[in-house]
Amino acid sequence: MTRKIFFYNTLTKKKEEFAPLKEGEAGMYVCGITPYDYTHLGHGRCYVVFDAIRKFLKSAGYKVKFVQNFTDIDDKIIARAAEKNTDCLTLSGKFIDEYYTDIRRLGVDDADVSPKVSEHIDGIIEAVSKLMEKGFAYEIDGSVYYRIGKFPDYGKLSGRNTADIKPGARVEVDKEKESPLDFAVWKKSAEGEPGWDSPWGKGRPGWHIECSVMSAKYLGQTLDIHAGGQDLVFPHHENEIAQSEAITGKPFSRFWLHNGFVTINKEKMSKSLNNFFTLRDIYKKFSPQAVRFFLLSQHYRSPIDFSEDALSDAERTLERVNRAFEEKPQQDETGEARLSAEKIYEDFMSALADDFNTSAAFASFFALVKLFNQTKSSAVLKKAEDMDAILGFLKLEKKEKKLLISEDEIQRMIEKRIAAKKSRDYASADRIRQELLEKGVVIEDTPSGVKWRLK
RNA sequence: GGCGCGGUACCCAAGUGGCUAAGGGAGAAGUCUGCAAAACUUCCAUCCGUCGGUUCGAAUCCGACCCGUGCCUCCA
Known part of the structure; x- marks a missing residue:
């Protein structure tokens, strides 16, 4: 080493x-x-x-x-x-x-x-x-x-x-x-x-x-x-x-x-300005995952401006990242994905070796997220985990989502929609999907069946 | 007054002498789909606070100026 x-x-x-x-x-x-x-x-x-x-x-x-x-x-x-x-x-x-x-x-x-x-x-x-x-x-x-x-x-x-x-x-x-x-x-x-x-x-x-x-x-x-x-x-x-x-x-x-x-607002947090935020207050609105991600997203020596928008951006980004790594990895490797992942990891470490440039390292991290979406390769996932051994946000508490409707109810509506689709009653199918969306449930028709997730 | 840091696209933010100025968010188009969603592909700064200078070549170096901000007090 x-x-x-x-x-x-x-x-x-x-x-x-x-x-x-x-x-x-x-x-x-x-x-x-x-x-x-x-x-x-x-x-x-x-x-x-x-x-x-x-x-x-x-x-x-x-x-x-x-x-x-x-x-x-x-x-x-x-x-x-x-x-x-x-x-x-x-x-x-x-x-x-x-x-x-x-x-x-x-x-x-x-x-x-x-x-x-x-x-x-x-x-x-x-x-x-x-x-x-x-x-x-x-x-x-x-x-x-x-x-x-x-x-x-x-x-x-x-x-x-x-x-x-x-x-x-x-x-x-x-x-x-x-x-x-x-x-x-x-x-x-x-x-x-x-x-x-x-x-x-x-x-x-x-x-x-x-x-x-x-x-x-x-x-x-x-x-x-x-x-x-x-x-x-x-x-x-x-x-x-x-x-x-x-x-x-x-x-x-x-x-x-x-x-x-x-x-x-570009001014140092201080008690006299009454612009102090305790971590526990922030956790009421944002996930610890987003907070850590946000804090590491900029270079450690620069000032970092806290705002609700910045944290919301972080939550949105992580939504995508989390979704990617929820996918099951596949074992069969051509070797090509593994090589790309190793190259990306090397860039990642080089960025950090240069005065801990996390911003540049994040670019590598996102390149890996994309590569995983493309390949679902377990070797790529392994490299993402190696990165997370440093970045450390993947396994943290994620954004909390409230279920406004029972899972049984969701299932029932999904089945009704499938039936509607089968009989080519797309108007009804879309109406059901819209109803679910209003309750914060997103429906995805995928090759492996209908999936739902909270918005 | 002394000593610092910073001004890069709609927002956030890397880059600090030389191929097409990373990446994320937002936005746009395409692929897929009955339509969507997700994902993928593509597009999105002839330009880096302003004005001069150095250089074959600068966002990157030098000077002046403008703006923001920190420390000199307890503070992570």
């Missing part, structure tokens, strides 16, 4: 050939959610995209270890728990469960390891101590801050230099810090807030430190791939780099992959 794979690396701002540290093995760390609310479509995109990339690497012959964390200690969780009169771990536990419920329906496989911050406090305290020992962090009144000035590479991921950052433009500057850009790696707990004992008193981890600690624990000090949404580039990933590289003196991650936003 020596297929060359290229990914656009945010760190170098170039497409680069993917080469993991260990031949044939890839370690992937994807920043997970902060579980204080329901999973939304933006999360859905991120986790579907990196799930598909994980599956692609496997199909390309890599052994993949996939780690995705839960940041279950956080200011937003504390605030929400207080609001709901519950404790943080109960709240975060609930939303972790809800996350799994919603995301699995999109065909996203569970991570190999799903570490939680609350279970890695010792490691975090150790890391903070190390940062202090090395002079990369300092304590003020029970909180510990990272000293940006000590890390000359700061800004290398997000492409900004510290002088360009306008601190205090919109966030309040803590005057006690040495530099406004310094960020907390350990936060003192206020009265009534959850906390853990530490050399600096009772406190909790700062936002970025958990990923530095947990990724190293499960994947080693240098990751092959670190991924997440584009909004994490700054400051989250920038700060992770500062922490990890200060501690280990080694490159934190070889590849940084970031997915683009989901937008609504």
